[in-house]
Amino acid sequence: DTAVSQTPKYLVTQMGNDKSIKCEQNLGHDTMYWYKQDSKKFLKIMFSYNNKELIINETVPNRFSPKSPDKAHLNLHINSLELGDSAVYFCASSLRQGTDTQYFGPGTRLTVL
Amino acid sequence: GENVEQHPSTLSVQEGDSAVIKCTYSDSASNYFPWYKQELGKRPQLIIDIRSNVGEKKDQRIAVTLNKTAKHFSLHITETQPEDSAVYFCAASRNTGNQFYFGTGTSLTVIP
Numbered sequence: 001d002t003a004v005s006q007t008p009k010y011l012v013t014q015m016g017n018d019k020s021i022k023c024e025q026n027l028g029h030d031t032m033y034w035y036k037q038d039s040k041k042f043l044k045i046m047f048s049y050n051n052k053e054l055i056i057n058e059t060v061p062n063r064f065s066p067k068s069p070d071k072a073h074l075n076l077h078i079n080s081l082e083l084g085d086s087a088v089y090f091c092a093s094s095l096r097q098g099t100d101t102q103y104f105g106p107g108t109r110l111t112v113l
Numbered sequence: 114g115e116n117v118e119q120h121p122s123t124l125s126v127q128e129g130d131s132a133v134i135k136c137t138y139s140d141s142a143s144n145y146f147p148w149y150k151q152e153l154g155k156r157p158q159l160i161i162d163i164r165s166n167v168g169e170k171k172d173q174r175i176a177v178t179l180n181k182t183a184k185h186f187s188l189h190i191t192e193t194q195p196e197d198s199a200v201y202f203c204a205a206s207r208n209t210g211n212q213f214y215f216g217t218g219t220s221l222t223v224i225p
Contacts, residue, residue: 033212041200043157043215055211090156098147098208099164104156 003027004105006091012111013081020077021108023091031055032074033092033102034066043090049074050097081112115140117205119216126193127224134219136203136213143205146179146186147213151200160201161188193223 004025013019024031032048033056048056052068063079074091091105116139118221126132136146147162161184163170163177170177175195179186190197204213 010135041151041218041220043202043218045212045215048211050211097211099206099210101147101159101162102213104158 004091004093004103006089006105006108008054008108009106010109010111011097012113014113015081015083017081018077019081020075021089021091021110023074023076023105025072025091025093025105027055027093027103029093029095029101029103030071031079031094032068032071033094034074034076035088035090035092035104037088037107039087047074047076048097055089055097078110081110083112086110086112115143115207115210115214116127117203117214117216119203119219121219122217123220123222125222125224128193128195130193131184132188132190132193132197132223133186133195134203134221135185136187136205136216137183138205138214139183139184140205140207141181142207142209143214144208145206146177147204147206148177148188149202149215151202153199157202160197190221193221195223195225197221198223208213 007030031050047066049068088107094100094102119136144165149157150160151157176189203216206213
C-alpha cells in the first residue's frame, strides 16, 4: 500500500495558469507538509498542517494556497503560475509535530513554460 | 530558529572506501537528527536517525555519531557501493518544534 501519494506525478503548464497538486496519506498521521525542491536540490518547507490547522507558513507567495479537507489530505493550489515555480514539490507526513519521522510522497515535477 | 549546515556539498569516493558527511546545528534544544537519502528522481527516505540521549547508532554499513557539546553530527558509510550514490540530507528538530530543519544536501558518487 502506498503510504503517502501525490497526484499528478508530472505537471506541465503555461505561465499564468492555475493548478493543483493533491496529497493523501494512509498512515493515520496528524501532521502533513509541503516542500519545494529546486534545481539545486534544496528542500525548502512551505507549509505544515497539524490536525487540519495551518502551523507553518514560510515566506511563500500568496499565490500558493494549501487546503486540508481532513487529516489524511493536504492539497496545494497555485494561482498565476510563474517560471520560477518550476520545481519538484514533495508532500510529507509525520505522526506528530516535532521529532517524528517524516515520510515523503513521490513528488510532483512542475514545469512552467 | 535552527540553522543546519552540511558539508561537503559533493563527495566522490572509490567503491569500497568510506564516506563521511558532517552537519552542524545551532539550536541546543534540538534533540532529533535524521538522515535522508534521495536517489535520482526519487523521494527522500529515512536511512538512519539519532536522538540526543545517544552518542552513536549503527545499522549495518551506516552509522551516525552525535556530539551535543560541539553541536555536530555525522553520517558514516563504510564499504561504499555504487548503489550508495545519491543525495544525502541531514536534519534537526526538537520536541516542541514544528518542522525539520534540513541541511543543503551532499551529492555522493561512488565510483566503481
